[in-house]
Amino acid sequence: MKGLVQLYAQQFRTTLAMMFQYRASLIIWMIGHVLEPLVYLVVWSVVATTGGGSVGDYTKTQFAAYFIVLMLVNHVTYTWIMYEFEYRIRQGSLSFLLLKPVHPIHSDIADNVSSKMITLPFMLAIAAVLAVIFHPALSPEPWAIGLFVPALLLAFLVRFLLEWTLAQAAFWTTRVDAINQTYFVLLLFLSGQIMPLTLLPHPVRVVAEILPFRGMVGFPVELLLGRLTLTEALTGLGIQAAWVIIGLVLLRVVWRAGVRVYSAVGA
Amino acid sequence: MTSPAIHICDLSKVYVVSQQEAGAKAALRDLVRRRTQKIRAVDGISFDLAPGEIVGFLGPNGAGKTTTLKMLAGLLHPTSGEVTVLGRIPWKREKAFLRQITLVMGQRNQLVWDIPAIHTFELNRVIYRIAPGDYRRMLGELTELLDLGTLLNKPVRNLSLGERMKCEIAAALLHHPSIVFLDEPTIGLDVTMQRRIRAFITEYNRRFGATVLLTSHYMADVEALCKRVVVIHHGRLVFDGDLSVLVKQFTEHKTIVVQLGDCDADLKAYGEVVSCSDGLTTLRIPKAEAAHVTERLLADLPVIDLLIEDPPIEEVIERVFAQGSP
Numbered sequence: 001m002k003g004l005v006q007l008y009a010q011q012f013r014t015t016l017a018m019m020f021q022y023r024a025s026l027i028i029w030m031i032g033h034v035l036e037p038l039v040y041l042v043v044w045s046v047v048a049t050t051g052g053g054s055v056g057d058y059t060k061t062q063f064a065a066y067f068i069v070l071m072l073v074n075h076v077t078y079t080w081i082m083y084e085f086e087y088r089i090r091q092g093s094l095s096f097l098l099l100k101p102v103h104p105i106h107s108d109i110a111d112n113v114s115s116k117m118i119t120l121p122f123m124l125a126i127a128a129v130l131a132v133i134f135h136p137a138l139s140p141e142p143w144a145i146g147l148f149v150p151a152l153l154l155a156f157l158v159r160f161l162l163e164w165t166l167a168q169a170a171f172w173t174t175r176v177d178a179i180n181q182t183y184f185v186l187l188l189f190l191s192g193q194i195m196p197l198t199l200l201p202h203p204v205r206v207v208a209e210i211l212p213f214r215g216m217v218g219f220p221v222e223l224l225l226g227r228l229t230l231t232e233a234l235t236g237l238g239i240q241a242a243w244v245i246i247g248l249v250l251l252r253v254v255w256r257a258g259v260r261v262y263s264a265v266g267a
Numbered sequence: 268m269t270s271p272a273i274h275i276c277d278l279s280k281v282y283v284v285s286q287q288e289a290g291a292k293a294a295l296r297d298l299v300r301r302r303t304q305k306i307r308a309v310d311g312i313s314f315d316l317a318p319g320e321i322v323g324f325l326g327p328n329g330a331g332k333t334t335t336l337k338m339l340a341g342l343l344h345p346t347s348g349e350v351t352v353l354g355r356i357p358w359k360r361e362k363a364f365l366r367q368i369t370l371v372m373g374q375r376n377q378l379v380w381d382i383p384a385i386h387t388f389e390l391n392r393v394i395y396r397i398a399p400g401d402y403r404r405m406l407g408e409l410t411e412l413l414d415l416g417t418l419l420n421k422p423v424r425n426l427s428l429g430e431r432m433k434c435e436i437a438a439a440l441l442h443h444p445s446i447v448f449l450d451e452p453t454i455g456l457d458v459t460m461q462r463r464i465r466a467f468i469t470e471y472n473r474r475f476g477a478t479v480l481l482t483s484h485y486m487a488d489v490e491a492l493c494k495r496v497v498v499i500h501h502g503r504l505v506f507d508g509d510l511s512v513l514v515k516q517f518t519e520h521k522t523i524v525v526q527l528g529d530c531d532a533d534l535k536a537y538g539e540v541v542s543c544s545d546g547l548t549t550l551r552i553p554k555a556e557a558a559h560v561t562e563r564l565l566a567d568l569p570v571i572d573l574l575i576e577d578p579p580i581e582e583v584i585e586r587v588f589a590q591g592s593p
Contacts, residue, residue, distance in 0.1 A: 006393040014379065014386045021381040021422070095342050096377040099370055100394050101362040107390075263344040263358060264283075 004106060011110035012117070019118055030119060033075050034126055040194060041067035041134065056199045062225070065136030066196055068127050069221045074193065075123050076152060077159045077216055079112055082183075085167035086176050094262065105164060105251075112160065140226035147233050151220040154240035159216040161247030171258035192218025198227075212247075215240040270354065271315035272446060272478040273339065278348035279502075280309040280334050308334040310502035311348065318445075321472050321479040323493035323510070327588045331502040332482045333372075336448045339480070340370040352446055366395060369444040371436055373451035378423045384434040385419040388441060395442035402441065408474075409437040412467050429460035436464065440471065447471070449481040453488055465491045486580040498587055505587060510580075517586045518577055521557040523550045525564060526572040537564060546571075551578075 019026055044063040048055050058066065088094040097104040130136075140148070166183060170176045188194055190213035197208050197218050208214050219236045222228050228236065285301045287293070309331040316322055326332050337343040338350055341357035341364065350357060355364040378387045392402050409415065413433045423431060436452065449468070453461040465488055472479055483489055489496060489510065496513060498506040506513050522541070525534065525548050534540055537560050538550040552560045557575060564570060577583075 003393065003396050006396075007390075010389055010393045014382070014390055017382045017386055018379065092375055093377070095337075095370075095372075095375070098342055098360065099340060099365060099368075101365040102394050260344065263342060 003102075007102065007106055008110040008113075011107055012114040015111050015114035016118065019115060026119070030122060030126075033078070033123070034071060037067040037071040037074065037193070038130070044195065045134075056196075057227075058196060058199070059137065061135050061137035064130075064134035065138040065225055066221060068130050068134065068136050069138070069224050070193065070217060071130075072123055072127055073152065073155065073220050074217050076116055076120070077156045079160055079163045081108060081112075081160075081164050082167040082176065082180050084108075085164075086170040086174075089170045089262070090174065098259070098262075108164065109160065138225045140224055143230065144223055144226050144228070144233065147237065148220055148224045151223050151233075151237060151240065154237065154244060155216050155220050158212050158240055158243045158247060161244065161251050162212055162216075165247065165251045165254050168254050168258045171261050187213055187216070190214065191216050192221065196222070198222075209236075209239070212243040215243055269318060272318040272320070272353060273316040273480065274349070274351045275315070275335075275339075276313045276349040277311050278309055278313065278335070278338065278350050279307065279311050279346050280331070280338060280343060281346040282306045282308055307502055309338070309345075309499075312499060312502070312504045313348075314497050314504065314507050316478055316480060318478055319472070319476045320495065321468070321481065321493050323489040323496040324480055324482045324499070325489065325496055325584065325587075326482075326499040326505075330499050332499065333450055335499070336370065336450050336480065336482065340368060340448055341365070342370075366442060367444055368446040368448065369439040369442070370448040371439045371450065371452050373432065373449075373454035376423075376431065376435055378431065378434055378438060380423050382422055383420045384423055384426075384438065387423075387438050388419070391438055391441050397442055401443070405441055405443055406437075409440060412470055413437055413463075429456045432456060432460070432464065436467070443475065445475070445477050447477050447479045449479065449483075451482055451484065453483060453485055461485060461488065462491075468492055486584060490580055498584075500588055513587065514577055514580065514583050517583050517590075519554055519586075520551050520578060521554055522576045522578055523552055523557065523561060523564070524548070524572075524574040524576065525550065525568075525570060528569040528571055532568060534564075 041064060044055065044058070044067070045060050048058065048060045048063060053059060055063075088097070094104075097107075163183075166179070167176075169179050173179075190197075190208040190211055192208075192214060197205050197214060200208065208218075215236065219240065223233055223236065283303050283305055286304050312331075312335065324332050324335070334343060338345050339352055339357055341360045344358045352364065353367055355361060357364065357368075378384050379390075388406065391397075397405070410419070413436065415433060415437060418426060418430050418434060423434065426434065432452065440447070452468070453464050456464065468479060468481070469492060471477060479492075481488070481492060494509060496506070496508070496510050497504065498513070506516070523538070526546055527548070532548075534543075534548050534550060538552040538556075541549040541551050543549070550560070561573065561575060564573065
């Protein structure tokens with residue numbers, strides 16, 4: 001355990017040094033993370049205005065709250081592991097990771113968390129500016145704010161574990177772009193990034209709630225907005241926890257099989 | 268006798284690769300049923316390495332050297348046969364095993380590209396759980412032996428190939444492995460840098476008693492480092508023994524260099540003339556006749572100087588590869 005703590009601390013320093021090298025691309029990533037929810041915010045605000053002040057159960061200021069919180073939750077939970085993994089396998093640098101006496105996921109988690117620790121203050125500042133402009137309306141109970149913390153943590157874990165698992169498709173096919181694209185479309189739609197899931201037709205909403213996507217982004221957002229009952233919140237946390245367990249099992253199984261393939265065809 | 272550091276017995280590796288033909292019809296057929304071909308990269312080789320030995324692992328491109336090294340390092344799963352390193356089965360990749368080995372690939376790099384190498388070193392320190400004192404000592408020794416100096420603080424992308432290779436080697440040895448696999452560690456480096464790396468490998472082996480298995484296309488590396496060589500060709504073992512024995516076994520000719528007072532003399536009668544310039548004539552003589560020809564040259568001609576040599580090692584190896592087996 002002490003060894004892992006040291007590994008995470010050292011990875012933080014390395015990531016910091018790398019981010020300093022990639023300042024420009026970092027800013028571009030952050031702009032993307034701000035622009036996308038901002039576009040949806042503006043679109044839905046316009047729709048709400050023309051629709052007599054609201055769409056479904058969302059008013060204009062509630063949309064503002066939804067997308068500003070979503071911007072932050074999405075930023076905390078997103079990963080770039082799918083690109084990274086494909087590159088590792090194509091370039092053969094995975095071999096070096098396999099030679100190390102530690103599972104490569106630790107460096108990946110540490111790298112992701114380190115990177116977020118550095119960028120999050122900027123995102124919070126941007127969120128504050130957006131809040132001044134768009135007047136978001138949110139009214140969570142204290143318990144909802146309390147549950148938001150584990151919900152966010154679980155959202156990160158669900159997304160990280162499942163995307164790390166999916167990234168291993170690169171072991172079997174060298175063209176993972178198609179898989180990634182399909183996944184991103186599903187994620188965009190079913191995680192609540194385009195619109196709050198409550199605006200979807202009932203059957204689609206049920207599917208979205210059972211699948212892991214809502215647990216990755218939409219659920220913590222709805223929780224912090226104060227839109228969920230305690231039962232709904234606990235159910236959501238339960239679904240997230242279930243997906244973390246499923247993710248861990250899948251990751252283990254797929255990683256073993258993937259490494260076997262890798263070591264069969266030429267590392 | 269102590270147990271071997273590396274034990275390989277009847278080791279084989281078969282790759283299944285898909286075949287693709289040109290043309291739309293063939294492409295459609297491939298979509299339905301992909302045709303595959305089995306490539307036997309390593310075909311029943313056996314050899315052992317004693318602890319502390321440095322062995323040169325030779326063979327032309329595609330002979331199966333890298334495949335074998337990867338099986339030894341646990342990156343590849345053997346198709347059949349037995350392989351143990353320090354008594355452990357590599358492909359299980361046990362932590363205790365991984366901590367004791369290293370693999371340096373001259374054509375690949377583990378250093379993080381855009382930042383100074385010291386960051387990768389520090390990461391390896393925590394990954395291998397090297398105690399701070401051991402780390403400082405080892406880093407000090409490696410810095411001294413490889414003359415790393417300020418290189419460690421420059422972004423890796425700004426280093427020359429040779430400088431980067433030195434850092435790669437150091438990064439791979441920080442955890443003090445007792446088994447070192449080196450795959451083309453001097454590839455693309457200039458002669459001075461090659462010599463430097465060679466001296467370093469010798470010194471590392473001497474200081475730490477590490478077992479080293481090394482592949483290289485530069486015969487100078489092999490001559491300088493390895494008393495014993497293992498040669499494979501088409502995945503099969505062709506030779507295993509002392510380099511000097513290999514040279515003897517595969518040398519059918521000697522080279523005689525003669526310096527004459529009369530530089531225009533034609534020596535065709537004595538053997539095949541390889542070159543003739545500035546009064547120096549180089550002859551290629553079948554090994555069995557070398558002594559006899561030398562006698563005749565000395566008796567017949569005004570010889571100023573005469574030198575009998577084995578052909579260069581490159582030529583010997585070329586013969587080994589060309590013949591496949593003795």
